[in-house]
Structure formats: structure tokens, C-alpha cells
Amino acid sequence: xxxxRNPRYSLRAFARYLKLDHSxxxxxxxxxxxxxxxxxxxxxxxxxxxxxxxxxxxELERTSxxxxxxxxxxxxxxxxxxxxxxxxxxAILELTRLTSFRPDVRWIxxxxxxxxxxxxxxxxxxxxxxxLDMQSRTTWIDKAGxxxxxxxxxxxxxxxxxxxxARAIAGSSGGRPAHYSATTVAVASLTSQRIAERVAQFRxxxxxxxxxxxxxxxxxxxxxxxxxxxxxxxxTES
Amino acid sequence: MGQPVVQFxxxxxxxxxxxxxxxxxxxxxVNADNAMGYRTVDTGSDRGINxxxxxxxxxxxxxxxxxxxxxxxxAASVAKVEQLxxxxxxxxxxxxxxxxxxxxxxxxxxxxxxxxRSG
Numbered sequence: 421x422x423x424x425r426n427p428r429y430s431l432r433a434f435a436r437y438l439k440l441d442h443s444x445x446x447x448x449x450x451x452x453x454x455x456x457x458x459x460x461x462x463x464x465x466x467x468x469x470x471x472x473x474x475x476x477x478x479e480l481e482r483t484s485x486x487x488x489x490x491x492x493x494x495x496x497x498x499x500x501x502x503x504x505x506x507x508x509x510x511a512i513l514e515l516t517r518l519t520s521f522r523p524d525v526r527w528i529x530x531x532x533x534x535x536x537x538x539x540x541x542x543x544x545x546x547x548x549x550x551x552l553d554m555q556s557r558t559t560w561i562d563k564a565g566x567x568x569x570x571x572x573x574x575x576x577x578x579x580x581x582x583x584x585x586a587r588a589i590a591g592s593s594g595g596r597p598a599h600y601s602a603t604t605v606a607v608a609s610l611t612s613q614r615i616a617e618r619v620a621q622f623r624x625x626x627x628x629x630x631x632x633x634x635x636x637x638x639x640x641x642x643x644x645x646x647x648x649x650x651x652x653x654x655x656t657e658s
Numbered sequence: 659m660g661q662p663v664v665q666f667x668x669x670x671x672x673x674x675x676x677x678x679x680x681x682x683x684x685x686x687x688v689n690a691d692n693a694m695g696y697r698t699v700d701t702g703s704d705r706g707i708n709x710x711x712x713x714x715x716x717x718x719x720x721x722x723x724x725x726x727x728x729x730x731x732x733a734a735s736v737a738k739v740e741q742l743x744x745x746x747x748x749x750x751x752x753x754x755x756x757x758x759x760x761x762x763x764x765x766x767x768x769x770x771x772x773x774x775r776s777g
Binding site (some may be wrong): 539544545547548593 | 664673690693694695712713716717747748751752753754755756776
């Protein structure tokens with residue numbers, strides 16, 4: 421299976437994640453607009469850069485018209501955008517947690533059913549972002565930990581890619597336990613926040629349960645939890 | 659001993675088309691039968707250096723040629739990079755063949771590979 425690409429969608433979702441206007445982000449990524457100190461600070465915070473690093477970027481951007489800071493921030497932004505949008509990036513990180521993991525790109529490509537080049541591009545991005553550490557010839561470390569990848573409710577692109585992957589392997593899953601259900605319900609606005617909090621709490625509990633278990637990990641599963649409005653009921657002017 | 663340039667690397671959006679181009683033009687031989695699926699390039703000569711081709715994504719920078727320099731201690735070399743005004747792009751990583759590699763930018767912003775051979 422190949423992950424269908426829609427850069428425009430990814431850009432819009434990533435702009436929302438960064439809390440930037442999408443046309444502003446587009447101009448920044450194309451180098452047609454300079455990063456202001458405020459923009460650097462905002463992007464840096466959303467990309468979880470440390471305050472010291474953000475300050476360094478701000479200073480570099482202030483002192484040099486064509487600084488590396490801008491170029492590096494653009495590259496980091498692109499890396500983050502692709503990593504959030506393309507399902508095989510987190511899948512590669514999760515594979516490293518398996519006892520059966522092989523630090524062999526050909527093996528990774530085979531088990532994920534993507535090309536060797538796609539794995540190598542992803543591995544480069546993940547290493548550049550500090551999310552993957554190829555520590556030794558036999559050990560790769562997922563440095564992202566159990567961090568929650570979230571784009572403010574906009575991950576339909578990645579979710580649909582995962583669902584396609586799940587369908588593709590369903591015939592050969594050998595009866596491994598799996599559960600999938602979805603429902604669409606009407607809710608009172610007042611309760612939607614409570615439900616969202618319960619969903620987030622449930623995800624944290626599953627993560628904590630996994631971290632507390634000593635058993636060797638020998639497979640990769642995808643747990644999807646989504647709760648989002650599907651109807652735009654904003655009153656319109658007549 | 660020194661710290662010599664040991665390899666060139668081409669970053670390519672379409673590695674297969676690129677290697678086919680150089681095979682047809684110069685007779686360079688490409689072999690990707692290794693754990694990284696890395697396209698090694700053999701120029702077929704005892705002179706000069708051999709190279710490799712690495713894929714880049716559609717949104718990443720632009721195709722370019724990098725030089726790889728063999729260093730005695732890649733961690734020590736990387737530690738010096740920022741002191742000297744360069745930048746670290748990818749910190750030292752252990753490749754499946756045991757070599758260690760870091761990618762840095764020099765003071766002109768040019769990308770450079772620092773490689774420490776295993777054993």
C-alpha cells in the first residue's frame with residue numbers, strides 16, 4: 421500500500437497545529453516570508469524546542485538576513501509536517517520496540533509494505549528531528565517515547581492510511597486480537613468536553629499500562645481514539 | 659593518517675533514475691544489497707573516490723552532492739562543530755555495518771558527512 425499524498429491538506433492541518441494562518445505557513449516554507457521573532461517562538465513552542473534553542477533561533481534570525489535559523493526551522497517544520505501526516509513514521513518508531521526488530525531497512529520496508537526509499541527518507545527525518553537514535557548496529561531507540569501525536573483533531577489523512585493498512589493485513593492476521601468500532605452520536609455541547617477528557621484519559625491509561633508491563637513486545641498495533649464533530653451547525657445568516 | 663575525504667554522496671529525489679543516468683553515462687556500478695538498502699557507487703577505477711546515493715523526500719531541500727570525511731572520533735568531531743561556527747543536522751548514528759555517521763553544516767552552510775569506520 422502506498423500512502424496517498426495530499427500536501428495541501430497536510431499544510432492546512434499543520435498550520436492549524438502551529439496556530440498559524442495556512443497561507444502564512446506556506447510563504448514561510450517557500451522562503452517568501454521572513455520568520456519574525458514571534459513566529460519563531462510560536463513554532464518553536466509547538467515543536468517542543470527548549471526555550472534556550474528558541475532564543476538562539478530568534479537571535480540568529482535577528483542578526484542574519486539569510487540565516488540558517490530560518491532554513492533549519494523550515495526544514496524542521498517540513499519534517500514535523502510529514503512525520504505527522506505519513507503513517508509509516510510512527511510505525512517505524514514503534515517497530516524499534518519489538519524484540520524481533522531488525523535494524524535492516526529492507527526488513528522494515530517489507531513488514532510495513534513501503535519502499536526502501538520511503539523508509540530511508542523517513543529514517544533521515546526522524547533522526548534529524550531527534551526522534552530516532554541509531555545507537556548501535558543492533559539497537560535503534562524510539563526517542564519520541566509515548567508522546568501523543570495530535571493535530572488538534574485533524575488527522576483524518578493519517579487515520580485513513582492506517583485503516584487501509586489494517587485492511588491490507590486483515591487476511592493474514594492469524595486471528596490476533598483486534599477491536600474496531602465506531603459510532604456517530606448526537607451530544608449535548610456541555611458534555612462534549614467531558615467526553616473528550618475521558619477519551620484522553622483512557623489513552624493515557626493504555627499508555628501507562630503498556631509502560632508498566634515487563635513482557636517482551638512482539639507486535640505493532642494501532643490504537644485509534646477519535647472524538648470530533650462531524651456536523652457544522654453554526655447558525656447561518658438568512 | 660590525516661582525516662581524508664573518503665566518499666561522495668548524492669542526495670536524489672529519484673535515485674533509480676539518477677543511478678541509471680550515471681551507469682549509462684560513465685559506467686558506474688551501483689549495488690544496494692546491504693542493510694540500509696544504500697546505493698553504493700563504484701566508479702570502476704583505482705583512482706579517485708567511490709560514492710553513494712541517498713533518497714530525499716519531495717519537500718526536502720534540493721538534490722546536492724555531499725562529501726564524507728573519515729574522522730578518528732565522530733563524537734569528538736561533532737562536539738567541535740558548533741564551537742567552530744557550524745551546525746549539527748543529524749547527530750552521530752550507528753549504521754548497520756558498524757560505521758558511525760553524522761551530518762553537519764560548515765560555516766558556509768554546506769552539508770558534510772563525518773564518518774568513523776568500525777574496527
